[in-house]
Amino acid sequence: MRLVQITIPTGKRETVTRALDDEEIDYIITDETSAREYAAVAYVPLPTNAVEPVLDTLRSAGIDESTYTVVLDAETVVSEDFDELEERYAEEKSTERIAREELVAAAEDLLLSMPNYLVMTVVSAVIATAGLLLDSPAVIVGSMVIAPLIGPAMAASVGTVVVDDELFAEGVKLQAIGVLVSVAAAAAFAWIVKTVHLIPPFTDVTAIPEVNSRLSPDFLSLVVALGAGVAGALSLTAGVSSAIVGVMIAVALIPPAATVGIGIAWGQPVVSLGSGILVLVNLLSINLAALVVLRYTGYRPTNWFQLDDARGATIRRVGILVAAIVVLSAFLGGVTYDSFRGATTEERIQESVNAGVNESGVEAEVISIEVNRTGEFILRHPVAVTVTLGVESQDHPRMANVIDRRVERAIDREVRTQVRYLIVDSA
Numbered sequence: 001m002r003l004v005q006i007t008i009p010t011g012k013r014e015t016v017t018r019a020l021d022d023e024e025i026d027y028i029i030t031d032e033t034s035a036r037e038y039a040a041v042a043y044v045p046l047p048t049n050a051v052e053p054v055l056d057t058l059r060s061a062g063i064d065e066s067t068y069t070v071v072l073d074a075e076t077v078v079s080e081d082f083d084e085l086e087e088r089y090a091e092e093k094s095t096e097r098i099a100r101e102e103l104v105a106a107a108e109d110l111l112l113s114m115p116n117y118l119v120m121t122v123v124s125a126v127i128a129t130a131g132l133l134l135d136s137p138a139v140i141v142g143s144m145v146i147a148p149l150i151g152p153a154m155a156a157s158v159g160t161v162v163v164d165d166e167l168f169a170e171g172v173k174l175q176a177i178g179v180l181v182s183v184a185a186a187a188a189f190a191w192i193v194k195t196v197h198l199i200p201p202f203t204d205v206t207a208i209p210e211v212n213s214r215l216s217p218d219f220l221s222l223v224v225a226l227g228a229g230v231a232g233a234l235s236l237t238a239g240v241s242s243a244i245v246g247v248m249i250a251v252a253l254i255p256p257a258a259t260v261g262i263g264i265a266w267g268q269p270v271v272s273l274g275s276g277i278l279v280l281v282n283l284l285s286i287n288l289a290a291l292v293v294l295r296y297t298g299y300r301p302t303n304w305f306q307l308d309d310a311r312g313a314t315i316r317r318v319g320i321l322v323a324a325i326v327v328l329s330a331f332l333g334g335v336t337y338d339s340f341r342g343a344t345t346e347e348r349i350q351e352s353v354n355a356g357v358n359e360s361g362v363e364a365e366v367i368s369i370e371v372n373r374t375g376e377f378i379l380r381h382p383v384a385v386t387v388t389l390g391v392e393s394q395d396h397p398r399m400a401n402v403i404d405r406r407v408e409r410a411i412d413r414e415v416r417t418q419v420r421y422l423i424v425d426s427a
Helices: 013-022 048-060 080-090 100-109 114-134 137-145 150-161 165-195 219-237 243-265 269-297 304-360 397-411
Strands: 002-009 028-031 038-046 069-073 364-373 382-391 416-423
Touching (some): 002 048, 013 038, 013 048, 038 048, 048 100, 069 100, 100 150, 100 165, 100 219, 114 137, 114 243, 150 165, 150 243, 150 269, 150 304, 165 243, 219 243, 243 269, 304 364, 304 382, 304 397, 382 397, 397 416
Parallel strands (some): 382 416
Antiparallel strands (some): 002 069, 028 038
16 A cells, blocks of 8 residues: 655645545545745555555546655555445456556666676676586576676566656667676686686686586476566565565576676677577566556556557557567577487487397396487587496397397487497396
8 A cells, every 4th residue: 555645736636536436435635835935734544456556546636746746655544435446446447456656666776876886786687607617507697697688678668568768778778788788897807707717718618517407408498598588576566675586587597698608708699699699589588578568457647648659659669579589499499309309319219229128138237328410500410429238247249230220210310329338236
């Protein structure tokens, strides 16, 4: 619930009280003597979702943005009339939906000053880079906690739906700066780490699991980003803390941006390409999800003649975001298809190995199967299969040939099959 304090200009007192009376809203009015242009101050306790329609009513009565309107949190209101007011407005909109003015203020509060924003972004990117190179999920999560990226994403979406071009431009600018600064900071730090040999310069960074997981993004990455955008918008409209949601948004942006920097420092364009596409897809998806949620929730500009502008701007920007995501998703689709094909191939290989063991007539247990594929970025093919078998004796010359023949027949491709025997005690 909220306590709305409204300064009433001279000559508007009767109009305002009539508007509140018509809405059957309780209020208290005190005389104002501090300035001639204001005659009184009205104190109006309201349910959270009643603030926006009541303010719209007061604007029609002449209370525009040239006067002071302050919206405060109220812990509790004890009144039977207030309970009835809550029930009446509960039928119109979600009880957790804050007013348009509060939404804009909340989005603006999420924006840090430029110096603080740059410092926090650099620190977050450096910590994420260290976590990636150390293969430490805990350190990577720590970097996300301090990343200030939720503010710009929400500001751009809020600015679109309420036709606040300045807020929209600020959000877009800070997002672009944040991504570029993250990549630059990560590249610089990774280069220093490589130069001073904290990590050997010949290290294959793609062999680090936390780095490798961000080289070939698939459609699951898109789901994470869309979910982060939806959660960010909902936390904003509900007027609750967005700190945890900010971590989720940082999950989608900071680690892949740091991976781009690592690829630059190690001189591996393939690393930077895959993770760079992931950054762009996630950034666009977060903005798209937040924009759609805010529009669906019902936020509109203050002035009715801006409604068409808001609708047009939203449609254009949603169209641009969708088109860009579709283009980039061609890459995600290729990776997803490659992952599916790889999983299917490995399943066939496993089945063929088991069949080969059964055909050989040897008592053996399949301990592990390792499939090595070509080094291309996507659409990779198996080139070697290493099978480890648990056997009672090592003399099984025919088994490797049987397994090799079975594997090649299963995947319709010539591969190099190596069988390793591990002597096990049958007792």
